[in-house]
Amino acid sequence: MVMKPVALTLNGSFRAAFTAPGQNLLDLLRRGLGDLTPKYGCGQGGCGACTVLVDGEPHLACLVLAEAVDGRNVETVAGMSGATPHPLQEAFMAHFAAQCGYCTPGFLMAAKALLARNPRPTREDVVEAISGNLCRCTGYEPIIEAILSVAHGSARA
Amino acid sequence: MRTDSMSNGMIEFRKELFADERDDTLNEIGKPTRRQDILGHVTGRSPFYDDHLFHGLLHMRCARSPHHAARIRRIDTTEAELSPGVVRVLTGRDVPLNLNTLLSLLDFGIDDEPVLSTDRVRYRGEPVAAVIAESEAAAREAAAKVRVEWEVLPHVLDVEEAIRPGAPVVLEIYPGNRFVYHGRYDHQKLRFGDVEAAFRTADHIIEGRYQISPIEQAPIETCGAIAAPETNDRYVCYTSTQALFFSLATTSKLLRLPSSRLHFIGGTVGGGFGGKVDSVHEPLAVLGAMLTGRPVKFMWDREEEMQVGGPRGAERWYIKDGVMRDGRIVARKFTGYFDSGAYTRLTSYAVIKAVGHLPGPYTIPNVHADVYCVFTNRTPATAMRGFGITGVDFAIEAHMDKVAEAVGMNPIDLRILNAYRDGDMKAHRRVAKNCALIECCQVVAEKAGVQLTSASRAASSRQGGGGERGRIPAHTALDQVGRVEGFDTGSYARKPARQAQATAARPAAAAPAPAPPQPRVPRLEPSRAASAAPPIPPAPAQPAQTGGPARSGPIRFSSISGFRRR
Numbered sequence: 036m037v038m039k040p041v042a043l044t045l046n047g048s049f050r051a052a053f054t055a056p057g058q059n060l061l062d063l064l065r066r067g068l069g070d071l072t073p074k075y076g077c078g079q080g081g082c083g084a085c086t087v088l089v090d091g092e093p094h095l096a097c098l099v100l101a102e103a104v105d106g107r108n109v110e111t112v113a114g115m116s117g118a119t120p121h122p123l124q125e126a127f128m129a130h131f132a133a134q135c136g137y138c139t140p141g142f143l144m145a146a147k148a149l150l151a152r153n154p155r156p157t158r159e160d161v162v163e164a165i166s167g168n169l170c171r172c173t174g175y176e177p178i179i180e181a182i183l184s185v186a187h188g189s190a191r192a
Numbered sequence: 193m194r195t196d197s198m199s200n201g202m203i204e205f206r207k208e209l210f211a212d213e214r215d216d217t218l219n220e221i222g223k224p225t226r227r228q229d230i231l232g233h234v235t236g237r238s239p240f241y242d243d244h245l246f247h248g249l250l251h252m253r254c255a256r257s258p259h260h261a262a263r264i265r266r267i268d269t270t271e272a273e274l275s276p277g278v279v280r281v282l283t284g285r286d287v288p289l290n291l292n293t294l295l296s297l298l299d300f301g302i303d304d305e306p307v308l309s310t311d312r313v314r315y316r317g318e319p320v321a322a323v324i325a326e327s328e329a330a331a332r333e334a335a336a337k338v339r340v341e342w343e344v345l346p347h348v349l350d351v352e353e354a355i356r357p358g359a360p361v362v363l364e365i366y367p368g369n370r371f372v373y374h375g376r377y378d379h380q381k382l383r384f385g386d387v388e389a390a391f392r393t394a395d396h397i398i399e400g401r402y403q404i405s406p407i408e409q410a411p412i413e414t415c416g417a418i419a420a421p422e423t424n425d426r427y428v429c430y431t432s433t434q435a436l437f438f439s440l441a442t443t444s445k446l447l448r449l450p451s452s453r454l455h456f457i458g459g460t461v462g463g464g465f466g467g468k469v470d471s472v473h474e475p476l477a478v479l480g481a482m483l484t485g486r487p488v489k490f491m492w493d494r495e496e497e498m499q500v501g502g503p504r505g506a507e508r509w510y511i512k513d514g515v516m517r518d519g520r521i522v523a524r525k526f527t528g529y530f531d532s533g534a535y536t537r538l539t540s541y542a543v544i545k546a547v548g549h550l551p552g553p554y555t556i557p558n559v560h561a562d563v564y565c566v567f568t569n570r571t572p573a574t575a576m577r578g579f580g581i582t583g584v585d586f587a588i589e590a591h592m593d594k595v596a597e598a599v600g601m602n603p604i605d606l607r608i609l610n611a612y613r614d615g616d617m618k619a620h621r622r623v624a625k626n627c628a629l630i631e632c633c634q635v636v637a638e639k640a641g642v643q644l645t646s647a648s649r650a651a652s653s654r655q656g657g658g659g660e661r662g663r664i665p666a667h668t669a670l671d672q673v674g675r676v677e678g679f680d681t682g683s684y685a686r687k688p689a690r691q692a693q694a695t696a697a698r699p700a701a702a703a704p705a706p707a708p709p710q711p712r713v714p715r716l717e718p719s720r721a722a723s724a725a726p727p728i729p730p731a732p733a734q735p736a737q738t739g740g741p742a743r744s745g746p747i748r749f750s751s752i753s754g755f756r757r758r
Contacts, residue, residue: 055327074242074412111236112236120231120234127234133230135233136230136232136462143234169412171410171465172463
């Protein structure tokens with residue numbers, strides 16, 4: 036098996052790894068680079084639990100070939116908080132926008148991408164932005180409220 | 193400050209109801225609180241079972257039956273074993289005790305389900321071999337190379353077809369395709385009064401047929417487990433289970449390992465909803481770790497989760513009511529069928545829960561129910577959010593609407609008229625107390641703008657109950673329908689061989705008796721300290737733990753609270 040090197044920026048750090056043919060970005064991040072924040076839910080692009088940002092745009096890591104991120108900038112929830120949680124994380128906590136927590140990293144990434152390109156989204160914009168993410172504990176309403184509260188500057192918890 | 197959904201109008205407390213039954217010195221209820229695990233969830237650091245990295249991790253994947261029912265003539269794993277990256281291929285012969293029923297841990301039911309079947313499959317997707325390989329892709333490729341010679345058998349997928357004479361037998365130990373309760377009956381019975389006599393005097397007879405299809409819990413995290421040898425002769429197992437000690441004991445039983453050699457870690461579950469109690473993954477993952485000496489992950493992909501993950505089972509209900517012109521329901525008869533799928537798992541218990549719930553929250557003086565746990569060649573059913581109750585509640589409430597229409601009453605008035613009042617006798621011979629259906633109905637009607645009758649508006653759960661309504665009927669019609677003779681309950685407690693084996697296998701249990709636990713002095717709350725605390729009797733001496741005398745019999749579920757208290 037011919038392994039292929041990839042070098043990328045992951046949450047601001049320069050990282051390099053070998054990828055196997057056909058390996059997806061989710062597997063590279065989790066097994067190869069030890070970033071366990073993106074989750075496996077379906078492996079078919081259906082649930083959004085593995086959503087990460089590639090050059091600022093949300094991508095489903097299970098559908099991206101690992102070698103395709105060579106030279107790119109990848110962001111995950113692991114890079115979201117510094118000394119204090121990111122405002123979106125604060126808002127998710129304050130609005131009870133996580134129950135089991137498994138889909139949460141994907142929602143946070145989708146929300147982060149939304150606010151980066153549209154800091155004042157409408158409710159419809161938020162619903163559209165998270166439409167690729169499934170939550171089975173039925174938390175959509177609190178999630179929408181949490182994202183809107185950040186957009187409208189009322190997120191201080 | 194955080195916003196508070198409770199003050200946003202999403203939840204409204206009606207504290208005027210039953211105010212005298214409650215003291216409002218509650219510290220938590222009605223106030224927002226932050227869940228303790230939420231920081232882990234929003235930082236992605238909550239440790240789900242798959243969030244543990246192991247060097248040299250192996251991946252397990254099952255070869256499965258493409259047929260609903262088939263005899264296995266031969267399983268050939270040669271080609272799979274030679275497939276690149278394969279470390280080992282397991283079949284049923286590798287499983288120390290290849291037969292289980294989940295509730296055997298509670299002495300309930302007969303072992304009926306193999307971990308990996310060797311002779312017969314009873315549902316599509318039933319596993320017959322487990323491939324362990326260096327990568328998930330290699331395991332997938334090799335699983336497709338397990339060759340099985342099948343002899344396809346007739347199958348049955350509908351509960352009522354399954355109990356017809358001559359239907360294909362799903363499980364040989366239950367030839368009637370019905371679970372046998374306590375070795376006596378092929379269904380659960382509820383008899384209260386005499387429905388047939390009451391039907392003859394009723395003004396209306398209203399019948400209905402209701403059913404629900406299986407429902408997959410579909411958690412975003414698929415079920416699985418990772419097991420690895422530790423350096424202390426134990427195996428660690430990270431699992432998605434919702435029932436850690438169930439999974440631990442099941443693994444201990446099937447692998448014939450004392451539970452002291454199993455180090456189970458769970459509790460962080462990526463959505464369960466009942467679908468993660470079946471303990472399917474842990475035994476195979478630990479067995480894989482035992483036989484390879486390496487960490488093994490057994491994780492379902494999404495397709496497996498949907499195809500072989502135990503769903504809320506299908507149910508079919510027939511309800512027949514005898515109703516008077518004024519809306520009083522005087523008799524209600526149920527015939528219910530739970531689709532257990534190919535094995536028992538928890539459906540036997542779901543049926544007990546359902547029967548304990550009948551006839552719904554209504555005082556009906558004559559009730560009759562026959563409810564069956566039926567085996568079919570479908571995916572074995574399991575727990576899901578209120579299982580045993582949800583389906584029949586749908587049936588009951590849909591039927592209440594039908595009754596209301598038949599007698600020309602508002603459906604909420606009908607419910608208030610028939611609702612339990614405090615002091616009423618329920619069909620399973622317990623007195624109703626703390627009833628609140630009437631008050632709920634009144635609030636709902638008000639919110640929905642439904643005009644209730646003055647009688648309904650004046651009704652109260654605390655008035656009109658008891659008295660004649662609080663008595664068990666003088667005559668209850670009994671029958672022997674579904675009586676089974678000479679059926680072995682399969683109870684563990686009654687097997688002398690196992691008793692001996694259990695004693696022999698656990699010599700430590702007969703070792704020096706542990707010191708009796710010290711009596712715990714309850715901490716007195718300030719408000720209660722004023723009243724004289726009752727003297728605390730000394731704890732009785734603990735008898736030394738030995739193999740002990742045989743227990744008198746199996747523990748049985750009571751019809752109401754799950755277990756008979758001992």
